[in-house]
Every structure is written in C-alpha cells, then in structure tokens.
Amino acid sequence: MVSLKDIAARCGVSIATVSKALNDHSDIGQETKERIRQTAKEMGYVPNAAAKSMKTNRTHNIGVLFMDDARSGLQHDFFAGLLESFKISVEKEGYDITFISNDRSRPGRTSYLNHARYRRFDGVIIANVHFDDPEVIELVNSDIPVVTIDHIYNDTTAILSDxxxxxxxxxxxxxxxxxxxxxxxxxxxxxxxxxxxxxxxxxxxxxxxxxxxxxxxxxxxxxxxxxxxxxxxxxxxxxxxxxxxxxxxxxxxxxxxxxxxxxxxxxxxxxxxxxxxxxxxxxxxxxxxxxxQNTDELGALAARNLIDLIERPNTTLIKQVVVKGKLLEGDTLKKLN
CATH class of the missing domain: 3.40.50.2300 (Response regulator)
Structure with a gap:
C-alpha cells in the first residue's frame, strides 16, 4: 500500500507537505499541490479512512433506519426515490450510507442505538419506521444527529411531505x-x-x-x-x-x-x-x-440538514421542513358537472 512517505520521497518534499497538499491546506502553493496530487494518483494512493476518522472524529458514514410493513423494501417507489436522492446528495459531500438492520430475529442483534454507536455513524436518517418503538425513541434521544422523514419529535429535525x-x-x-x-x-x-x-x-x-x-x-x-x-x-x-x-x-x-x-x-x-x-x-x-410527492427534494433536504447537524452543530437550528408535491391530472376522475 502506498504511504505518504512514499509520495514524499517521489516528490522530494516532507511528509507534512504531502499531507497538507492532499488536505488542501492554504499554506501550500497551488503548483506544489497539483504535483503532489498527480503523483499520489499515479502511485495509486488511497487515504487511510481509519486514520482520517481518528483525526477528524468523523467516519463519514451515515446510518439509514428504514422499514416497511409491506416488506417491499427498496421496491417501495416513494421511499426508494427519496433514499436514492438522499444517497446521491450525501455522497457528493463525501459520506457513505449503511442500512441499520431491523431484523429482530437475527442472532446477536443489538438495539438501533448500539448498532449506530458500533458502526460509529456520524448521523442517522429515520424513515417509515414505527416511530413509537422504544428503540427508535432511544436513538432519537441520543447524542447522535438524527433527521426523520414524515414524523416530528421534539428537538429533532424533520423533513415532511405536505x-x-x-x-x-x-x-x-x-x-x-x-x-x-x-x-x-x-x-x-x-x-x-x-x-x-x-x-x-x-x-x-x-x-x-x-x-x-x-x-x-x-x-x-x-x-x-x-x-x-x-x-x-x-x-x-x-x-x-x-x-x-x-x-x-x-x-x-x-x-x-x-x-x-x-x-x-x-x-x-x-x-x-x-x-x-x-x-x-x-x-x-x-x-x-x-x-x-417530491421525493427528490425530500431526499436532498434530508441530506443537507443532516450534514449541517453533523458538521455545524453549534450553528444549525432544529427545524421542520415541509415539501409540497403536485397534482397529476389523469383519466380516472370523471367530470360530473
């Protein structure tokens, strides 16, 4: 595996300079940054996620708690569209998503909160669950940033279809x-x-x-x-x-x-x-x-608000965001008048 030391040796600079260039520090010249980044790319350098997590105290991993009584899973058009929009939006900001298992018959299963802490999620989006479930409430009341879809808890940001x-x-x-x-x-x-x-x-x-x-x-x-x-x-x-x-x-x-x-x-x-x-x-x-229902907007807003809670907790307000949809006039309603 290529290390920062290997890149530094190839470029003839210090390890600290390589680190600053790859992390876009302002005290490194643009020409030097580009040379180091190009060398890192040619050498096949991949950042160490664990080391980055220790430094930033973030894993850049977001948990998704989603369940469907009809067991349609991601074939559920409304929530599939919403979650796809959410996924695209968080990935643009450098985050990955992981689904939280809700199979209570699974051996060794832990609570939603323990699962989230074990995976070290930076935040969690909650959609289509039984919102009065004690495990869900425990997760919502924890110190992990949470955004809910179509349900309002006290002191929790909610994204709501109108x-x-x-x-x-x-x-x-x-x-x-x-x-x-x-x-x-x-x-x-x-x-x-x-x-x-x-x-x-x-x-x-x-x-x-x-x-x-x-x-x-x-x-x-x-x-x-x-x-x-x-x-x-x-x-x-x-x-x-x-x-x-x-x-x-x-x-x-x-x-x-x-x-x-x-x-x-x-x-x-x-x-x-x-x-x-x-x-x-x-x-x-x-x-x-x-x-x-505007699933694209719902998913994008859920992503934006959750990332704000994760990255700017001291300046981000808890809020309820309502998203309007649109009437689609079809052929299944007769005009009686």
Whole structure:
C-alpha cells in the first residue's frame, strides 16, 4: 500500500507537505499541490479512512433506519426515490450510507442505538419506521444527529411531505368536478394517516358535504389485496360512492380491479384517486389521477440538514421542513358537472 512517505520521497518534499497538499491546506502553493496530487494518483494512493476518522472524529458514514410493513423494501417507489436522492446528495459531500438492520430475529442483534454507536455513524436518517418503538425513541434521544422523514419529535429535525396540501388539492379537484359522494380509504394509524384524515374531514366540512361513516375505511399502505377487499365492501353499500380516494397508487390498482370485477367502469361509473405519483402510474391506462410527492427534494433536504447537524452543530437550528408535491391530472376522475 502506498504511504505518504512514499509520495514524499517521489516528490522530494516532507511528509507534512504531502499531507497538507492532499488536505488542501492554504499554506501550500497551488503548483506544489497539483504535483503532489498527480503523483499520489499515479502511485495509486488511497487515504487511510481509519486514520482520517481518528483525526477528524468523523467516519463519514451515515446510518439509514428504514422499514416497511409491506416488506417491499427498496421496491417501495416513494421511499426508494427519496433514499436514492438522499444517497446521491450525501455522497457528493463525501459520506457513505449503511442500512441499520431491523431484523429482530437475527442472532446477536443489538438495539438501533448500539448498532449506530458500533458502526460509529456520524448521523442517522429515520424513515417509515414505527416511530413509537422504544428503540427508535432511544436513538432519537441520543447524542447522535438524527433527521426523520414524515414524523416530528421534539428537538429533532424533520423533513415532511405536505400531506395537508396533498389531500386538500385532491379534494378540491374532485369536488370542483362535481363529486360529493367521496369515499376515503386511509392507511394504518400513523402521523401521516392522521394528517390526511383530519384534512379530508376538514375539507368536506368546508364544502358543506356530509360523508357517511361507512365511506371511511382502513387498508394498509401499498397493499393491493387489502384495497381490493375494502373496495368490495364499499361497492356493497346501498349508496355507492362516485369517487374513491386510496392511501397510495399501488392500493388504487387493487381498487380498480374490484370495481371492474363488479361490472363498474373507471371513471364512467366510479372515479379513482391515488396518492404518491409513482412513475409507472403515468404509463398504465387509464392514467391515474394522483398527487406526486417530491421525493427528490425530500431526499436532498434530508441530506443537507443532516450534514449541517453533523458538521455545524453549534450553528444549525432544529427545524421542520415541509415539501409540497403536485397534482397529476389523469383519466380516472370523471367530470360530473
């Protein structure tokens, strides 16, 4: 392995000069820096990460705590897009990412906090977990910088997709197109679900529209079969809704299957509204009416704020950052008026 001593001997300078040149110190001339860096490159020099970590007290490694009840993992379009944006952003700043295992059946498993400390993570991003899990709370309350996605803890920076805006925009669009009998299938209990439900009920109230209790149903996120079964129950009601909101785009396709099997047509008989704006939905016909969450911006902001907490802890404020999405007008919502 090529060392600083080898480079110094080749260039005819001191080891200290080589170190300063490779670390871009200002007291080394630009011409000398370039000569030393070119020599290091030609010799195949690779910095010693362990030595650098001891000097800077940073490993330049960020932990990612992510879980998905549907076990879709990185096939989950929303979080896959967000994490890819996060990964690209942190790598530009010289950081690597490592996933924190959430397999509690694994032999020798330790808590999330112990895992993070063992790996010496400089910070951790937390997404789509059970936020009331004692292990998650322990990690959040530790001295390790943390940024959460779509959940707010006290004294923790959170990057939030604007669920209030998302549901508001979709309700406005449906009502302005003449729909009043709107069913709302929501995901399992979470801060995101609560925000969407409250917003839906508030908007209906503002429009003076009374929604029957049986129009509000639960189905797990990203569960086509669950949405299929729930939709069948809605279609058995004496007064069938003209429009059904689904918790995400995947779920909406389970609903569309149920609607078709019962002899109804989308959108002629029943309109369908999704959520997330997954890319594949723009290529399936009929194109889904949905709300696209801005995963690129969410991931980039999560990266920027976490690195600020790591590198500038004394001047970085804890904050909640809300990111708006965009209505995608498709072909699954009929204009009744």
């Amino acid at each position: 669920n209030v805006d998302g549901v508001s925009v979709l309700v406005d669009y449906a009502v302005k197109n003449g729909h009043k009998k709107i069913a709302f299938i929501h995901g399992v209990d979470s801060s995101v679900t609560k925000s969407r439900m409250v917003t839906f009920n508030k908007k209906m109230e503002e429009y003076g529209i009374t929604i029957p209790d049986e129009y509000i149903m639960e189905s797990p996120y990203r569960d086509m079969h669950g949405a299929y079964e729930t939709t069948l129950k809605l279609l058995e009601l004496p007064d069938v809704p003209t429009c059904i909101f689904y918790p995400d785009d995947y779920a909406s396709y389970g609903g569309i299957r149920a609607i078709n099997e019962k002899g109804y047509k989308v959108p002629d008989d029943i309109s369908v509204v999704g959520y997330d704006g997954i890319r594949v939905a723009r290529h399936i016909r009929p194109r889904l009416t949905t709300y696209r």
